[in-house]
Amino acid sequence: MEKENDVQLIHRILSGDDAAFDLLVKKYEKGVHALTWRKIGDFHYAEEITQDAFLQAYKRLSTLKNPQQFAGWLYVIANRLCIDWVRKQKPAMQSLENTPMEKIEEVSYRDYVSEQERIRSAERRHESVKKLLEKLPESERTVVTLYYLGEMTTKEISKFLGVSVKTIGSRLRRARERLKQKEDLFVQEFLGGVQLSASLRPNIMRQVADLKPTPPPPVRPLLPWAAFGTAAILMLLMLGASNRYLTRFQKPYSFEAASEPTIKIMDTDIVLDTDAKPALRNQIGQTARFGKSTTAGLQISQTVSTPNASKDSLKPAATQWMPDANLREAVREALNLEPDAALTQADMLQLTNFAQGRRRGISDISGLERATNLRVLSIHGNSIGDLTPLANLTKLRYLNLGGCRITDVSPLANLASLETLDLFANDITDITPLANLINLRELRILSNPILDYTPLLDLPKIEDMDWQNTCAVPKPAVPFRERIASRTFPSIFGAWSEIVNLSIPSEARLEGHVIAELAHYDLYFCCPMFGLSWAKTPKGWKLAGDVERAHQMHNELLSQNPSSLLLMPIGYFTERSDAYPLDFPGWLRDTQGRPRVNMEINFQDIPEGEIVDFCLDFTRPEVQDIVVQKAVATARSGIYDGIMLGHWNEVPRLDNHRTIEEEHLARDVILQRIRAEVGDDFLIMVSADWEEIPRWAPYVNGAFMALRLYRMREEGYAREDIRRIEDLLKWGESNYRDPQINGLEGWGIRTQPPDSPENLRWMRLFTTMSLIHTDGYALYNVGDSHSNYWYPFWDADLGQPVGEKSQLYQNSEGLFIREFTNGWTIYNRSGNEQKIRLPERASGVVSRITGVNHTLSDLDGEIYLK
Structure with a gap:
């Protein structure tokens, strides 16, 4: 029916009814503009080309022998005008003859700066849409543009491009699959919100009123039968002789073809007998000259267009010292x-x-x-x-x-x-x-x-x-507060080191951090990842590197673990010896003025070229500035959710070079400045180990509790240690700011394998203590560098907590229980084996016993799944 409507409208136009042409313009103007805008990249020039396309179509309408092909014919006209514009377009010139050169410089620079300020916001959105569309192949990109910007249906696009409706639907579907859902909605919202100028159609119709379509070619009388028969025989003979050459040029024209036969124009010295006139950009209202062919269907110009074919381009002297036309x-x-x-x-x-x-x-x-x-x-x-x-x-x-x-x-x-x-x-x-x-x-x-x-x-x-453009990169689609609140338990975190029992090829570790490994953790902190590094700039310390690639890797991590959080550790009292020059005023120095090494060795004993940790005097403004700059850069990266500050407890760190109160005041300044710069939507974790830190609790979201006891490295924790850990967990839950990210790290018995019965028991105890007393994160390390073994116990899916924290099971001292959506977790430090009766049948993750009655050993923990 649509084809019949186009045919009827064209017959009315050729009969002198210009109002019918207004209906055709209304029907196709958005599609033609969408096509031209995508091809030339300039919205307003695309409107001019759209007008030219309709005016040329109006003038040549009588040459279209099959009106059913009007949409595809209009596409060819618009496409040819786009190609001509790209090759020949000339920006408007302003005479400079009477203007002093100094004034030109001033005006040009001022206009440039003003223009950049005015369009910066729009450019960001344009670039975002452009980058999203660049993900798509050409054929899919055209369909998406016509569908959203041109507001055309798949059937209309099919007719416009000369491709089947099924093919258009497939391209649109594939494009949506390539673009993630939110990207597709962004493209749809942006392109769908663009409006053509209200004057576009009236301008076309005003000029149409002054034009008349080219009359159709006159019908010529038939040749006499004798002459016709003779000519037919001759034509057949000629066709038979040259058929193998003609078929090459008789293939249907296709805009979707990978390539078409082309004539390559060589920039070489030639001699012409005629003058070559430069091809100027076709302005609105000017008449473009087309070929005089009267063949049916699409009319192709007989004029060969040579890009940059001005007189200058044909003169040897003009091209020798400035070869680019x-x-x-x-x-x-x-x-x-x-x-x-x-x-x-x-x-x-x-x-x-x-x-x-x-x-x-x-x-x-x-x-x-x-x-x-x-x-x-x-x-x-x-x-x-x-x-x-x-x-x-x-x-x-x-x-x-x-x-x-x-x-x-x-x-x-x-x-x-x-x-x-x-x-x-x-x-x-x-x-x-x-x-x-x-x-x-x-x-x-x-x-x-x-x-x-x-x-x-x-x-x-x-x-x-x-x-750097790190500030312009959007943060992850899901805010960290939602990622913290929606995660399931047990929730495991990682600190610097790798999972020792994961089978990951060595070549996959070349980038330093493997996504598949990081995805195991709900929270992880390590120095700059994903190819980024710290760089000193005149504006302070920044994260540098391939930011786009880093964001791609971060997005991949979030796709594998939507609950993932990343924190950046920032050193404030020690730093690598190669981080700053030896004369850096922030180094803590010994009595001879040399940087103090953060270990029991002397400066002179350091082997040449070896990297060690030097102590920083964080009471100095130079050091405080660096810490704050790095925190701000981390917040603006769009990759990290916060920072982790190590060794943030009451213990003096400057070896009595400063008083304890001077140290505390310096830490106050650092935290206050960071929080003032980054606001509330930024996580700060500090390493407090065995200590409560009421002085700094209002500024931080949680503590990294690395509960190292050197005596337990062979024996394990004592019962009083467990009670102390319980109190530490409860204090943290009551005092740190929301959202909380407390991390409990138990240290394994290093004289035994990570999966020995003793290490497995301590791992279960620490995991269940974290589950029952906090909504935080747990870790059990098996080395001296926070490396950990991944335990199947952590793969249990408890869901989310529904029961209160720190509940005693039937008021039994030392026996704690908490309910989750998918089961219960219990640990026992009562001193005796305990019998437990659950409200309903459940299976022990370790015991594999299913029922309501279970038994739990002393200093052990278990998860029971419904």
Whole structure:
């Protein structure tokens, strides 16, 4: 029925009813605009091309022999106009003849900054949608754009693209599968919220009123039968002889084909007998000349379009010293020269402000080395790579090279007059050459894989540096509060080390942290992961590296364990000896002024090149600043949920170099400054071990209780130790701020295997103590470096707690019980074996006994699943 409607409308239009064309425009305007916007990337120019497409369709409507193919025919017209625009589009020029060059520089730079501020927010959303759509193949990306932005049904898209409805549905479904649900909704919301200008259709119809469709070709009389028969015989003979050549060109045209036969235009010296006129961008209201073919169906132009085929591109002298035609075109615009005017080296000396080269498809900037008076240069959005022609442009003060696929910035080393430099979104790893830019005030180097920022530390005039885009990366979709509240128990955490009994290939550990291993833990803390590292910048300490890759790995971790939390350990009283220079004022020093080593060895006894831990004097502002900077950078990373500060208890850490009160005051300052910077939506855990820390409890969300007892390394914990641990757990639950993340770590008997009966019993006791007295996390380590064995006991699914904490079983001293959605957990420190009767049948995870009656040994714990 839709095809009949199009046919009827076309017949009405050809009969002089322009109102019918208004209905066609209304029907297809969003789809045509969606297509053109996706192809050229500019919303407003896409509206112009949409108008041109409809005007050309109106003028040539009589040449469409099969009106049922109108949608596909309109698609071809719009697509051809997009290709022409990309090749030939010329930004509007403003005459610079009567304007002082200094004024041009000032206005250009001011306009640029104003424009960047105005569109920054919109660009972030555009880039987000662009990156999401870039996940899709071309065919799926087109369908998604037409479906959401064009508001077309699958049937309409099918007719528009000339592809079956089933194929369109499959592409749309695959695209949604590639995009996660929330990404698909974001794309739908963004594209669906874009509105065409209300004047688009009225503008088209105003111009249609002044046009008349090209009349259909006249019907010619039939040839006499004799002549017709003779011609038919000759045609058959010719077709038979040349059929193998003709079939090659008689294949149907397809926009979905992987490739089509093309004619390659070579940039070489030729001689023409006729003048070649440059092809200008078709403006609204201008008439595009199409071929005169009267064949049925789609009309293809007989004019061969040669990109950049101006007179200049055919002159040898014009291409020798500036071979890139797109650059030559942009330079002429900057100098207000005619498109076919000869470009001389003297002209280049007149160039002081060049911003016309942005996003022009320039790949070679050879020739710019002759523009030695350049002060403002903006050529971002091109694929340049080699910056050698800029090496001697020493008058440059403003330079924008964003998104140019640059890897080497060494040609910029001599541009000492530069005040503003934009290098965002390149592939730069080494920024050492920028150390010479002593007048640089503004530097933008975000989205580059830079690891070492130290070359920038001594730039004397730097005021503003946009160095990493970690702040712009969204935090995980599920806030950490929900991840904490929704997790199931037992809930296990990890501290620095690996799981010793997991079978993971050694090559899989090259990245340092294996996702499959981290996914076992609901909470984990370790130094920078996922390829990130700490880097010192003029703005302080930041997390550097491949941030996008780090977020991909973090998202993969959350997909495997949605409850996962990551904390960043930050050293405040010790640090690796290679972290700061030997003359760093924050090192704690011995009587001879040397950094104090955090172990029982002397400084002079350290082997050359060996990395050890030096003590930090955290009462000094320099050290406090570093701790706060690292905490803030962690919060802004979008990867970590908080930090962990080690050895945060009442024990003096500075070997009496400072009083205990000085130490405590310094810790107060650090916590207060961090909390003031990061707010409430950030987790802070401190290592308190065996101590209660009321002084700092209001600032922190929990304690890492590494309950090491050296005597128990061979014997195990005493009964009084267990009571002390119970009191410590209860105190923490009552005093730390919400949400709480207390972590209880028991230490195994190192003289026995991790899965010995004694270690298994202590592991069960510590796990069940954590389950009954807290909603926290448990760990039982088997080495001296927090490494742990993964126990099957931890794989039991208790669900979530429903019973109160710290309940005694039938008021029996030392026998504790707590109910969960899927069962109960019990531990016994009463001094005797205990008999237990549960409310309903349940199976012991260890005993494997199913029923209501169970028995539990002293100093042991068990989980019973319903």
